[in-house]
Amino acid sequence: MMPVCEVETEVFRSAAEVLSLVRGFEFCTLTRAEWTHRAHLTVALWYCLRHPFAEAKSLVRDGIRKYNAAHGIAQTPTGGYHETMTLFWLRIVRKYLTEVSGERCSLATLANGLVERYADKSLPFEYYTRALIFSSEARAVWVEPDLKTLE
Numbered sequence: 065m066m067p068v069c070e071v072e073t074e075v076f077r078s079a080a081e082v083l084s085l086v087r088g089f090e091f092c093t094l095t096r097a098e099w100t101h102r103a104h105l106t107v108a109l110w111y112c113l114r115h116p117f118a119e120a121k122s123l124v125r126d127g128i129r130k131y132n133a134a135h136g137i138a139q140t141p142t143g144g145y146h147e148t149m150t151l152f153w154l155r156i157v158r159k160y161l162t163e164v165s166g167e168r169c170s171l172a173t174l175a176n177g178l179v180e181r182y183a184d185k186s187l188p189f190e191y192y193t194r195a196l197i198f199s200s201e202a203r204a205v206w207v208e209p210d211l212k213t214l215e
Contacts, residue, residue, distance in 0.1 A: 074102065075179075076172040086110045089127060092134035099131065102179045108157040109178050113171075121154055141200050148202035152188050155214050 076082050088094035089107050107127070111120035129145050131137075137144055160178050169177075188197055191209035201207055 075176045076106075079171040082106060082110065082171050082175050089131060092131050094131070096135055096137075099135075101183070101185050104153060105157065105178050105182060106175045108154050109161075109175055112154065112157050112161060113174075117154075117158060121151065124154060125150060141203070142198075144203075146203045147205055148192075148197060148207045149188060151206050152191070152209075152214070153182075156182055156187070159215060 076085075085094070085098075085103055085106055088098065089103065094103065108120070108124055111123045114120075115123060125145070125147070128150060132139070132144055139145060157178065160181060164174065164177065191211050191214060192202075192207075193210055196202055196207060196210050199207070
Protein backbone atom coordinates (compact mmCIF):
# COMPACT_ATOMS: atom_id res chain seq x y z
CA MET A 65 0.00 0.00 0.00
CA MET A 66 1.39 3.41 -0.99
CA PRO A 67 1.26 6.26 1.52
CA VAL A 68 -1.34 8.95 0.85
CA CYS A 69 1.22 11.68 1.41
CA GLU A 70 4.97 11.40 1.52
CA VAL A 71 6.29 13.44 4.42
CA GLU A 72 9.87 14.56 4.42
CA THR A 73 11.28 13.50 7.77
CA GLU A 74 14.82 14.84 7.59
CA VAL A 75 15.41 17.53 10.18
CA PHE A 76 17.90 20.34 10.49
CA ARG A 77 20.31 19.87 13.37
CA SER A 78 21.80 23.36 13.25
CA ALA A 79 21.60 26.82 11.74
CA ALA A 80 24.66 25.87 9.69
CA GLU A 81 22.62 23.17 7.94
CA VAL A 82 19.89 25.68 7.14
CA LEU A 83 22.48 28.13 5.83
CA SER A 84 24.08 25.40 3.73
CA LEU A 85 20.73 24.68 2.09
CA VAL A 86 20.09 28.38 1.43
CA ARG A 87 23.57 28.83 -0.03
CA GLY A 88 23.03 25.79 -2.24
CA PHE A 89 19.87 27.43 -3.51
CA GLU A 90 21.54 30.80 -4.04
CA PHE A 91 24.51 29.32 -5.88
CA CYS A 92 22.29 26.82 -7.74
CA THR A 93 24.35 23.90 -6.43
CA LEU A 94 21.39 22.07 -4.88
CA THR A 95 20.50 19.12 -7.03
CA ARG A 96 16.97 18.85 -8.33
CA ALA A 97 16.48 15.95 -5.90
CA GLU A 98 17.47 18.28 -3.02
CA TRP A 99 15.09 21.06 -4.19
CA THR A 100 12.20 19.56 -2.23
CA HIS A 101 9.13 21.03 -0.59
CA ARG A 102 11.20 21.15 2.62
CA ALA A 103 13.90 23.12 0.81
CA HIS A 104 11.39 25.52 -0.73
CA LEU A 105 9.81 26.23 2.67
CA THR A 106 13.19 26.64 4.36
CA VAL A 107 14.44 29.09 1.73
CA ALA A 108 11.21 31.07 2.04
CA LEU A 109 11.62 31.09 5.83
CA TRP A 110 15.20 32.34 5.54
CA TYR A 111 14.23 35.27 3.35
CA CYS A 112 11.10 36.12 5.37
CA LEU A 113 13.20 36.25 8.54
CA ARG A 114 15.80 38.56 7.03
CA HIS A 115 13.84 40.87 4.73
CA PRO A 116 10.57 42.78 4.59
CA PHE A 117 7.92 40.61 2.94
CA ALA A 118 7.93 42.48 -0.40
CA GLU A 119 11.69 42.07 -0.67
CA ALA A 120 11.53 38.41 0.40
CA LYS A 121 9.00 37.78 -2.38
CA SER A 122 11.31 39.30 -4.97
CA LEU A 123 14.35 37.41 -3.70
CA VAL A 124 12.57 34.06 -3.67
CA ARG A 125 10.93 34.66 -7.06
CA ASP A 126 14.21 35.71 -8.68
CA GLY A 127 16.09 32.91 -6.94
CA ILE A 128 13.72 30.20 -8.17
CA ARG A 129 13.88 31.53 -11.71
CA LYS A 130 17.69 31.60 -11.53
CA TYR A 131 17.76 28.08 -10.07
CA ASN A 132 15.41 26.78 -12.77
CA ALA A 133 17.51 28.34 -15.53
CA ALA A 134 20.70 26.86 -14.07
CA HIS A 135 19.13 23.40 -13.99
CA GLY A 136 17.52 23.53 -17.43
CA ILE A 137 13.97 23.73 -16.09
CA ALA A 138 12.08 25.36 -18.94
CA GLN A 139 9.30 27.87 -18.39
CA THR A 140 6.29 26.38 -20.14
CA PRO A 141 2.52 26.67 -19.78
CA THR A 142 2.64 23.63 -17.47
CA GLY A 143 6.12 23.75 -15.93
CA GLY A 144 8.76 25.97 -14.42
CA TYR A 145 8.22 28.88 -12.07
CA HIS A 146 4.69 29.24 -10.65
CA GLU A 147 3.91 32.71 -9.26
CA THR A 148 0.71 31.88 -7.38
CA MET A 149 2.15 28.73 -5.81
CA THR A 150 5.30 30.58 -4.75
CA LEU A 151 3.39 33.48 -3.21
CA PHE A 152 0.90 31.10 -1.58
CA TRP A 153 3.71 29.31 0.26
CA LEU A 154 5.44 32.58 1.15
CA ARG A 155 2.18 33.72 2.74
CA ILE A 156 1.99 30.42 4.64
CA VAL A 157 5.54 31.02 5.90
CA ARG A 158 4.59 34.54 6.99
CA LYS A 159 1.52 33.08 8.77
CA TYR A 160 3.73 30.54 10.53
CA LEU A 161 6.11 33.27 11.69
CA THR A 162 3.14 35.16 13.14
CA GLU A 163 1.96 32.00 14.89
CA VAL A 164 5.35 31.42 16.53
CA SER A 165 6.24 35.06 17.20
CA GLY A 166 7.37 35.57 20.75
CA GLU A 167 8.74 32.04 21.01
CA ARG A 168 12.48 31.87 21.48
CA CYS A 169 13.92 29.12 19.36
CA SER A 170 16.81 28.41 17.06
CA LEU A 171 16.73 28.76 13.29
CA ALA A 172 16.87 24.97 12.95
CA THR A 173 13.90 24.59 15.31
CA LEU A 174 11.96 27.22 13.38
CA ALA A 175 12.68 25.50 10.07
CA ASN A 176 11.82 22.06 11.43
CA GLY A 177 8.58 23.37 12.93
CA LEU A 178 7.59 25.02 9.66
CA VAL A 179 8.26 21.89 7.64
CA GLU A 180 6.45 19.71 10.16
CA ARG A 181 3.40 21.98 10.30
CA TYR A 182 3.19 22.52 6.54
CA ALA A 183 4.56 19.23 5.17
CA ASP A 184 1.40 18.56 3.18
CA LYS A 185 2.04 19.79 -0.36
CA SER A 186 -1.67 19.52 -1.12
CA LEU A 187 -2.52 22.48 1.16
CA PRO A 188 -3.03 24.88 -1.79
CA PHE A 189 -5.99 22.73 -2.91
CA GLU A 190 -7.88 23.75 0.23
CA TYR A 191 -7.78 27.29 -1.16
CA TYR A 192 -7.79 26.80 -4.93
CA THR A 193 -9.63 24.62 -7.39
CA ARG A 194 -7.28 22.60 -9.56
CA ALA A 195 -8.51 24.44 -12.65
CA LEU A 196 -7.50 27.79 -11.19
CA ILE A 197 -4.18 26.85 -9.59
CA PHE A 198 -3.04 25.05 -12.74
CA SER A 199 -4.15 27.83 -15.08
CA SER A 200 -1.58 29.71 -17.14
CA GLU A 201 -2.74 32.92 -15.44
CA ALA A 202 -1.95 31.53 -11.95
CA ARG A 203 1.44 30.37 -13.18
CA ALA A 204 2.25 33.86 -14.50
CA VAL A 205 0.74 36.20 -11.87
CA TRP A 206 -0.71 36.08 -8.37
CA VAL A 207 -4.30 34.88 -8.39
CA GLU A 208 -6.53 35.09 -5.32
CA PRO A 209 -7.89 31.77 -3.99
CA ASP A 210 -11.34 30.73 -5.20
CA LEU A 211 -12.31 28.29 -2.42
CA LYS A 212 -11.38 30.14 0.78
CA THR A 213 -9.38 33.22 1.64
CA LEU A 214 -5.83 33.14 2.83
CA GLU A 215 -5.47 34.61 6.30
